Amino acid sequence: MTAPLDTVHLNLGARSYDILVGDGILSDAGSRIAAITRGRAPIVVTDANVGPRHLDTLNAALIEAGIAPAPAITVPAGEKTKDFGHFQTLLEEVLGRGIERSTVLLALGGGVVGDLCGFAAASLLRGIDFIQVPTTLLSQVDSSVGGKTGINSRHGKNLIGAFHQPRLVIADTATLDTLPKREVLAGYAEVVKYGLIRLPDFFTWLEGNGQRVVDGDSAARRHAVTVSCRAKADIVGVDERESGDRALLNLGHTFGHALEAATGFGQTLLHGEGVAIGMVLAFDLSVKLGLCPADDARRARAHLAAVGLPVRPTDIPGVAWNVDELIASMAKDKKVADGRITFILANGIGQAFTRRDVDADAVRAVLTEAVTA
Ligand SMILES: NC(=O)c1ccc[n+]([C@@H]2O[C@H](COP(=O)([O-])OP(=O)(O)OC[C@H]3O[C@@H](n4cnc5c(N)ncnc54)[C@H](O)[C@@H]3O)[C@@H](O)[C@H]2O)c1
Ligand SMILES: O=C(O)C(=O)C[C@@H](O)[C@H](O)[C@H](O)COP(=O)(O)O
Ligand SMILES: [Zn+2]
Numbered sequence: 001m002t003a004p005l006d007t008v009h010l011n012l013g014a015r016s017y018d019i020l021v022g023d024g025i026l027s028d029a030g031s032r033i034a035a036i037t038r039g040r041a042p043i044v045v046t047d048a049n050v051g052p053r054h055l056d057t058l059n060a061a062l063i064e065a066g067i068a069p070a071p072a073i074t075v076p077a078g079e080k081t082k083d084f085g086h087f088q089t090l091l092e093e094v095l096g097r098g099i100e101r102s103t104v105l106l107a108l109g110g111g112v113v114g115d116l117c118g119f120a121a122a123s124l125l126r127g128i129d130f131i132q133v134p135t136t137l138l139s140q141v142d143s144s145v146g147g148k149t150g151i152n153s154r155h156g157k158n159l160i161g162a163f164h165q166p167r168l169v170i171a172d173t174a175t176l177d178t179l180p181k182r183e184v185l186a187g188y189a190e191v192v193k194y195g196l197i198r199l200p201d202f203f204t205w206l207e208g209n210g211q212r213v214v215d216g217d218s219a220a221r222r223h224a225v226t227v228s229c230r231a232k233a234d235i236v237g238v239d240e241r242e243s244g245d246r247a248l249l250n251l252g253h254t255f256g257h258a259l260e261a262a263t264g265f266g267q268t269l270l271h272g273e274g275v276a277i278g279m280v281l282a283f284d285l286s287v288k289l290g291l292c293p294a295d296d297a298r299r300a301r302a303h304l305a306a307v308g309l310p311v312r313p314t315d316i317p318g319v320a321w322n323v324d325e326l327i328a329s330m331a332k333d334k335k336v337a338d339g340r341i342t343f344i345l346a347n348g349i350g351q352a353f354t355r356r357d358v359d360a361d362a363v364r365a366v367l368t369e370a371v372t373a
Pocket of ligand 3 (some may be wrong): 190253271
């Protein structure tokens, strides 16, 4: 039985690849994987939550394609795994398997596994192939696509990494059936991001149907993942290395990454939750600067809140936010140029743009209001 799938193509010349989206497609994916590994077993990297739930399906697909699976490498679950220590351990473990330049890594998991495994693939033997099998909503709509890989530093989020494109992405939306609700919501923030950046009609669709996506309705979920992947592929296809429009995908992230850093990259604030709050702050800043109608900011905030996402820092219990620290952290953002932070702002829903010279007093005022609200 072959499950129906949508194919999104990311066009990057010699580095082009397909993103396959569908409900239950992992079981049928063995031959697609075998075509890349040339019939050999990939080295699967997964985490302690995902392996027990989805490794059997992947291994059965490999066996059906005539591949005897190798034992998977399991890393601890969670954001703290995206650090130097776990990166080193992973590299040594993969090297211990006796790899060649034709060895293929396969990331089975969320954005943490994908970013870590992708960076390992970028580094080992100066670059080997890897395949993404994302198992969180966030990784299916965002992190598995586009080739940003890396780890965090004590100086900030994703400050060490490489652009390294996967050879194939297999987004089986059925894997989301085992994902905890809080993680589904965190991923949903990145779905909303595409609407807020440049797809106003998609945002309107989400206002009416987003709850179905969050609740795991199969058709709605597949539609949301496919539209998101198409939106990201369109942007990355013209600006792989973020010299222009790719920065729009960072809507909410300058604030969000600073909020994540302030909470120590753990369970207090998930990446997607930081992005939800950050997008609301970006819209608030746009309104304060007279660039965006207040009603558009209200709609963005209202929708994120309606599905159950945090929309202001004070929605996160038990954190004493420090505005100076947040601003210092934002100053280490990768989009800083000539000492000035680049913000992603919006003229309205679906009308995001980048702006370098943002009034520092306005940024401080927006943050101060948000942490005291
Ligand atoms: N490279 C990019 O372009 C990009 C884009 C967005 C986010 N990111 C990064 O992605 C990371 C966040 O990714 P994430 O939200 O997927 O987090 P994650 O990888 O930590 O996964 C979230 C949690 O869900 C568990 N999990 C994963 N799949 C599961 C499943 N199917 N069933 C049950 N549990 C499951 C994981 O073990 C983990 O505990 C952040 O580090 C962020 O910076 C990268
Ligand atoms: O792919 C991109 O480009 C993005 O910005 C997607 C973001 O959702 C993602 O969180 C990314 O990792 C952030 O990139 P960074 O360069 O700000 O670390
Ligand atoms: Zn993100």
